[in-house]
Amino acid sequence: MKIITHDLPQFETLEIYPLADVHVGDPLQDKKRLKQFMDEILEQENRYVIVNGDIINNAVRHGVSDIYAEELNPNEQIDETVSLLAPIKDRVLVITEGNHENRSYKQDGILIMYQVAKRLDIFNCYSKGAYLLFVKFGKSQGRNCRKMPYAIYGKHGAGGGRKVGAKAIRLFEMAEVIDADVFIHSHTHVPMVLRKTFFRVDYRNEKATQIEQLFINTNAFLNYGGYGEEKGYAPTSTMYPKIILNGIKRETKAVI
Numbered sequence: 703m704k705i706i707t708h709d710l711p712q713f714e715t716l717e718i719y720p721l722a723d724v725h726v727g728d729p730l731q732d733k734k735r736l737k738q739f740m741d742e743i744l745e746q747e748n749r750y751v752i753v754n755g756d757i758i759n760n761a762v763r764h765g766v767s768d769i770y771a772e773e774l775n776p777n778e779q780i781d782e783t784v785s786l787l788a789p790i791k792d793r794v795l796v797i798t799e800g801n802h803e804n805r806s807y808k809q810d811g812i813l814i815m816y817q818v819a820k821r822l823d824i825f826n827c828y829s830k831g832a833y834l835l836f837v838k839f840g841k842s843q844g845r846n847c848r849k850m851p852y853a854i855y856g857k858h859g860a861g862g863g864r865k866v867g868a869k870a871i872r873l874f875e876m877a878e879v880i881d882a883d884v885f886i887h888s889h890t891h892v893p894m895v896l897r898k899t900f901f902r903v904d905y906r907n908e909k910a911t912q913i914e915q916l917f918i919n920t921n922a923f924l925n926y927g928g929y930g931e932e933k934g935y936a937p938t939s940t941m942y943p944k945i946i947l948n949g950i951k952r953e954t955k956a957v958i
Contacts, residue, residue, distance in 0.1 A: 704829040708795055710839035713748040718945040722754035722858065722888035723922035726782050727774040732923045735940045743790050750793045754888045754920060755800025755858030757783050758814060762805050780814060784821050791822045798829045800858040801889065832857035834880065840949015850949045856886035866892060873917050883954055884916045884945060891938045894919035895956045916954040918943050
């Protein structure tokens with residue numbers, strides 16, 4: 703995994719919008735919902751973005767997408783993605799590859815989002831795969847009044863099964879890899895917010911501290927039809943989750 707760190711202003715709250723499964727070039731792309739998402743980011747200065755893969759559809763001959771139905775070819779999809787992200791490039795915390803971008807890497811060794819990050823001059827935010835994001839912002843209470851730190855572990859993800867329960871299990875399994883405050887998974891197209899509570903043993907103070915972890919599965923910006931309909935997948939919501947972190951006291955929450 704790649705470690706990425708951002709030291710942000712003293713916001714009372716930080717709102718993070720995961721952006722994934724946009725599938726630029728797919729004729730079923732929900733452009734109206736995507737515009738709503740982008741406009742909402744720029745409404746407030748404390749809103750930031752994690753670009754979590756499958757931003758382009760990238761239909762290629764060795765993939766399952768319909769190459770003849772694409773609205774844009776892969777080069778045009780990359781150009782469209784650069785144009786899409788340009789207005790919010792200073793709000794991007796992480797940008798990573800998805801399985802649709804990785805089609806080009808597996809075939810020809812080309813990293814799509816690597817190229818996008820370079821063109822936008824946000825390569826410091828780029829991760830090929832899983833990432834551990836540290837954000838510091840706000841002002842914690844106490845003698846030193848330091849900024850509040852949070853750790854976010856994320857990746858585009860894979861698999862998940864057909865049932866929502868299987869997708870939730872895949873999301874929860876991320877906590878088996880690393881201990882973090884927030885976990886972000888995409889790929890399965892089902893917006894989901896889950897919480898996990900447990901007690902961590904504090905050997906130094908001989909006590910147990912209650913820990914809250916937040917799990918986010920992201921939506922897709924796709925209308926129903928195409929491959930999903932042909933394979934019998936149920937339609938899923940295009941409503942997008944946002945993560946809200948508190949800069950004064952340690953608190954994580956999310957809404958869809």
